[in-house]
Amino acid sequence: MxxxxxxxAVFGASGAGKTVLLAAFYRAQTQPSFQEEYAYKIQAVNKAQGNQLLGRFYRLEEGKFPEGSTRFDEIEFDFFPRDLPEAAVRVHWYDYPGRWWEDDPVDAEEREAMRQGLLKLGMSQVGILLADGAKYRSEGTGYIRWLFEHFADECDRLRRTSAATGEEVSFPREWILALSKADLFPPDYGARDFEREVCRDADDQLAKLCSVLRAEHAFGHRFMLLSSVAAPADSQVDPRTSLGVRTLAPAILVSTVEGAVREAQATRKEKSAKETFFQGLRDLVQFVDSVDDFLPKRYQIVSKILRFVSIKDFASTRVDRLKKVREDALRRGDTFKAVLTGMVAALRDEEGLRAYHQNQ
Structure with missing residues (x-):
């Protein structure tokens, strides 16, 4: 199968840390220790890209931070269950270069690259907006307000520009707001704290951004802390100090399912305003055999996910139960259930609870 x-799709201004994050994301999840703990590993579909990412990471260990990407990159990762040969999930990672936020294309070739990149954004189930943790720490919520305003203006410009060419860009409807360089914050600072500050001090800018993206619940719902590596001034980078990197793929998976539930709920003429996500998920499961008939194409994979991960697994807060389900699936050779349940469990362990927070 x-x-x-x-x-x-990953967005962030120049210097926010997208390039470092991608290298750390790949390196962390290719290690035997990760596979043993989380019961899956990843592999780059393109070997050359995988080697390039590893090379970036090893240079990071020497304190050599890579230059930010100046082009639209697409990298594909396969997720393999422990000891099973078949890939269960493939993540297509679209890196929208920060420089494109700030400057116009330099020539026709770059304009065409931007056009092709924008078309691929419409395929994305989830978008990630990466806020620069160093700037947030030094400038406070004024930086977050600027980031939201700037991103909203850029999205509006991209939509108008693409519409003029007859190829209107479609942005993801589900988003994660992630704070990079989280090692700069106190050890007890979590995604919940970040959420509280943003919703308190930048609510008007959040509302504007949601309006531009034409998605009422796009922002202000999911928050992450990400630290690719810790980089103290007086010592080498310690690759064991990452935060949230292992939680990122699980957060994308769950956000995709939540997006499908929201789409399905929107198609129903009658529903309670207080209906919870899990009530909507239960209704969605009941119609899983025909889910592809009314969900947008980018959410059709949810019909497959819901055949392998039960409502009880999504709703459970017990990591031990989820790990037992995962290990049982591995013994049976059930590729999909092993990886998907393992990802859900990763959101509930100690790191996941600090690095990822949903307020709805």
Missing amino acids: PPLDLHV
């Missing part, structure tokens, strides 16, 4: 395809 072919792997499930998850598409994620």
Whole structure:
């Protein structure tokens, strides 16, 4: 059975840390220790891209931070269960270069690259907006307000520009707001604290951004802390100090399912305003055999996910139960259930609870 395809678009201004994050994301999840703990590993579909990411990471260990990407990159990762040969999930990672936020294309070739990149954004189930933790720490919520305003204006410009060419860009409807360089914050600072500050001090800018993206619940719902590596001034980078990197793929998976539930709920003429996500998920499962008939194409993979991960697994807060389900699936050779349940469990362990927070 072919792997499930998850598409994620990553945005961030120059210097926010997207390039470092991608290298750390890949390196962390290719290690035997990760596979043993989380019961899956990842592999780059393109070997050359995988080697390039590893090379970036090893240079990081020497304190050599890579230059930010100046082009639209697409990298594909396959997720393999421990000791099983078949890939269960393929993540398509679209890296929208920060320089494109700030400057116009330099020539026709770059304009065409931007056009192709924008078309791929419409395939994405989830978008990630990366806020620069160093700037947030030094400038406070004024930086977050600027980031939201700037991103909203840029999205509006991209939509108008693409519409003029007859190819209107479609942005993801589900978003994660992630704070990079989280090692700069106190050890007891969590995603919940970040959420509280943003919703308190930048609510008007959040509302504007949601309006521009034409998605009422796009922002202000999911928050992450990400630290690719800790980089103290007087010592080498310690690759064991990452935060949230191992939680990122699980957060993308769950956000995709939540997006499908929201779409399905929107198609129903009658529903309670107080209906919870899990009530909506239960209704969605009841119609899983025909879910593809009314969900947008980018959410059709959810019909497959819901055949392998039960409502009880999504709702459970007990990591031990989820790990037992995962290990049982591995023994049976059930590729999909092993990886998907393992990802859900990763959101509930100690690191996941600090690095990822949903307020709805």
